[in-house]
Amino acid sequence: MENGSLDYYWLHEKADGAARLDWPTRLKIAQGYCVHQVCEPHVVHRDIKSSHILLDGQFEAYLADFGLSRLIKLYNTHVTTELVGLGLSTE
Numbered sequence: 001m002e003n004g005s006l007d008y009y010w011l012h013e014k015a016d017g018a019a020r021l022d023w024p025t026r027l028k029i030a031q032g033y034c035v036h037q038v039c040e041p042h043v044v045h046r047d048i049k050s051s052h053i054l055l056d057g058q059f060e061a062y063l064a065d066f067g068l069s070r071l072i073k074l075y076n077t078h079v080t081t082e083l084v085g086l087g088l089s090t091e
Contacts (some may be wrong), residue, residue, distance in 0.1 A: 007051035032061030
């Protein structure tokens with residue numbers, strides 16, 4: 001993607017990173033990400049973070065890295081107690 005990830009912009013890896021994201025651009029990114037909420041079939045991503053939100057040349061947001069994601073049915077009431085994710089220390 002032309003503008004990298006939101007992580008690259010937002011966490012000041014670019015000298016003018018956060019400064020280039022004015023409020024209308026930030027709203028556009030948030031709205032683009034929220035479109036993911038209404039997709040069919042429904043997807044539970046389970047690993048959303050700023051480095052997985054990619055930005056194109058017009059700052060349209062695209063969600064990436066579906067490695068831990070799961071498809072769910074609308075009326076599926078199954079509850080799982082399995083832990084998922086990386087066991088990283090907080091140090």
